[in-house]
C-alpha cells in the first residue's frame with residue numbers, strides 16, 4: 001500500500017533541524033546539525049536534500065511516497081514565489097530562489113515559509129493557540145520573530161513580509177540592527193541585544209576576559225546586580241510596548257511566546273503580561289479575553305507548522 005511521508009526542515013542561523021513525519025503525525029526521523037559556517041544557499045540545499053533523501057530511502061518502506069517538502073527559514077520570505085529576500089542570520093543579503101534550487105534536485109512540491117509564520121501554524125494546529133482564530137506567535141531568542149494568524153488564516157501581507165515585529169521602531173538610540181535599520185525592537189530587546197547592552201555596561205568584566213552572554217546577564221540580575229536587572233527590565237518593557245501595540249492594532253485572543261530567552265524563565269512571561277495589559281487599549285484586554293501563553297512545541301514548532309501547511313495544501317488539491 002502506498003504511504004505518504006513529508007520532509008520538514010527548519011533552517012536557523014545556528015542549527016538545521018530536519019524531520020520526516022508520516023500521514024498519521026508520527027515523526028519517524030529527526031536530525032539536528034549545525035548550520036554550515038559558510039551557509040551558501042547551494043550548499044545548504046545539497047545538504048538538506050542529502051539528509052532527507054537518505055533518511056527516506058533507509059527508513060520508509062518500499063512503495064512509500066515523499067509527498068512534499070516544507071522548509072522554514074529565519075528571514076523575509078516570499079511564500080508564493082519561494083524566494084528568500086533577506087536572511088541576516090544566514091548572511092543572505094540578496095534574494096535566494098530557494099524553491100527553484102530545491103526543484104533542481106527534487107521532483108516534488110516544495111514550500112518555503114518564514115520560520116515564525118511556520119511556528120505560528122504549528123502552535124495553532126497542535127500547540128498553545130489551538131482553537132484561536134486571531135493569534136500571534138512571538139519568539140524572543142537571539143532575535144525577535146513574529147507570525148500572525150488572523151481570521152483563521154496565516155497573515156502574510158502583500159508579499160510575505162508581514163509580522164516583522166522585531167523590526168518595528170523606535171527603541172533606544174543609535175543601535176544598528178542586522179536588518180540594515182537602526183533602533184529596531186530586536187536591536188534593543190532580543191537575547192543578543194541584552195548581551196550587547198551588558199558588554200557596554202560591564203566593560204571592566206569584558207577586559208578581564210569574562211564572556212558576557214544573555215544567560216550571564218540574567219544570572220547577574222538574579223544575584224542582585226542593579227545594572228543587570230535594569231538592562232533586563234528595560235528590554236522587557238520594550239517587548240511589552242511592542243506587544244501592546246500589536247494587541248491594540250490586531251485585537252487577538254492569544255499571544256504565544258516562545259524562544260530561548262523566555263523558555264525556562266516563567267517570571268519573564270508574567271512581567272511581559274503585566275506590561276501588555278497596562279499598555280494596550282483597555283477593551284482589547286478587558287472586553288476581549290486575551291491569553292498570553294508559553295509556546296508548547298519548543299524548537300519543533302516550525303517543523304509541525306510546515307507539516308500542517310503541507311497537509312492543508314494536499315487537501316486543497318483533492319477538493
Ligand SMILES: [Zn+2]
Nearest residue numbers: 167177179184
Ligand atoms: Zn531591524
